[in-house]
Amino acid sequence: MIETPFHTSAHAKCILAGEHAVLSGCPALVAPIVQMSMSLSFQPSELPLELVCRTPYEDTFRLFFWNTFMSGLQLLKKNKWEIKGKFDLENNIQMGAGVGFSSALCVAITRFFIWSQWLEEDKLFEFARKLENIFHGQSSGLDIAGAIANHIVHFEKSGEIHEIQTNWQPLFYLSYSGYGKNTSEAVNHVKKIRHNNPDVAKAIDEEMRQSVLMIEESLKMGADRGLPLLQAAIDHANHCFESWNLIPPELQKHIDELHQLGAIAVKPTGAGIGGYVLSLWDKTPPTQSKIELVSIFE
Template sequence: MQPKVNPASGAQLSLDARRPLQDLRHGGLGSSHGKSILMGEHSVVYGAPAVALPLLDLQTAVSVRASDTATITSDLYTGPLAKAPKELRPVITALRATAKHVGLNIESCEIVISSTVPLERGLGSSAAVSAAMVAAVSNAAGVKLNPDDEFNLVQIAENVAHGTSSGLDAHTVRSLTPVRFQGGKPTDVHVATPFTFVIADSGTSGSTSAAVNGVRMLREQSPRFVNGIIDNLANLAENAIAALGEGDSKGLGESMYQGQEQLARLGVSAPALDALVEGAIKHSALGAKLTGSGLGGCVLILAKDHDHANALIEEMQGVGATRGWKTSLVPSHLASDFQHDSGLDGLFNNEENV
């Protein structure tokens, strides 16, 4: 059977999941989480591997239930679905694409979005909300999507949000373990022991297009210099993967500091980011580096433990952070048990749980 291709997004959806249109009778819930790039910013654009972390403590939830009129409630906007602002277009794209795919009429529905993933900070907010929306709508229809269709429906929304999306965010916000991403292909990364991180917000917004274009122009002018940095970042990504698999916090932290040095050489760091990294070093963080495109946004910091993470959040605010979050990676065997717990599916399948 040939897949159905959405020409606007390139996403492929299986044909056998198409169903006759039905009215929304039961509510559904969906959830997801943010993401942070551990290693491989910018170098991934040129074929090198990147490693992204699921931010399990930054959560997004979406509920869908029947209503007299189609409405949406969120931090960005509350009101009729038809009058939602353009900032919600990717999320509404996920809503409508999923509803069409599972055969659900959502013209009379109430959508409620709750999220602790900050907007415009490179932490996967749009992908997280879209993934939660896909899950909520499919659960409301009583349809269990296969993983490929889940990804492709999120990717349709991500392409609306970002033009052309690599797929890194769409994979990571649906994973409980880190993801190695290269050439469009994701691979789960083994985590041997828990790791605790702090995300410190510099309070300044970066520009992905400006950062990516800046690196591209630098590469055109000095290809040997930039290609050398790309090779270094590729090696650091593999070192980080090995450290996660061995439970080597010290080795992971050293790779993070070296990654920050390479990104600074590319010109994508910024004074506000440098100040947070220097503050992390001063307060005994195991590692620290910018996360995302740079020129603003957030710094990812590796803490010794939960108590150290709490102290780091306070200390980072003293050197310029506007806010901070703590998050942890769980060992792969625990993530696998949680991911495959058959009891989870029933939590989101009917209105009684909404």
């Protein structure tokens, strides 16, 4: 085992558009949220392996960490007894909220394996995606791309990932709906539509594809021309969530409250049903509000 200390960090992500449809081959756009992050350190020693957690819901977090870590060791055909020392982990990414807690954890653990010289550095994305399959069954890799990215990236399931051109910075904000997202339930909603109404499913996917392309085009323009197109794109993405039946009344209430505060377009981000919501504004939101807003570009 290497004797020098290890440290890494991974951040949350926000999907601008492309959720669910990405599994059908549609593109998606994802942005990093550097204000929400996770840091993992390791100090080698001769003592048995231990984990110090500095995060809310410590017991749940420990379970997620060790399940993911042990699964990684199995994939690498390594044993826990080969590692001696102390992990120190800090986290302020909310679990089960659709902003990429699991992907950040998978990226951080994969970087530890790379540091241990058990994995080549160019395997970061693919190995982290395999780890994320533990959480979500079949991972497209979109969340992993967001956890690694430094800028907004265009992602396709085929493996194409590239930064997109941006000529202005929209006023995008995140807010928590107050309800945890349920990925498996959301995925089942979408699967049911694909099975029962394939033509409807294709139409929804196509609308989401157009939303992604419209966002990319709007960000290449100046703010004056780009903002109306961006607003329309977010509205289209939100309509896809409505068509998938992924906006229950309690989530719709939160969306309505954001509109009342002045947001010009709002959509869920992530799986839907609950979790975080992405809102677009044409001016800085009011500071005196019961809804806590986090800028995704600060």
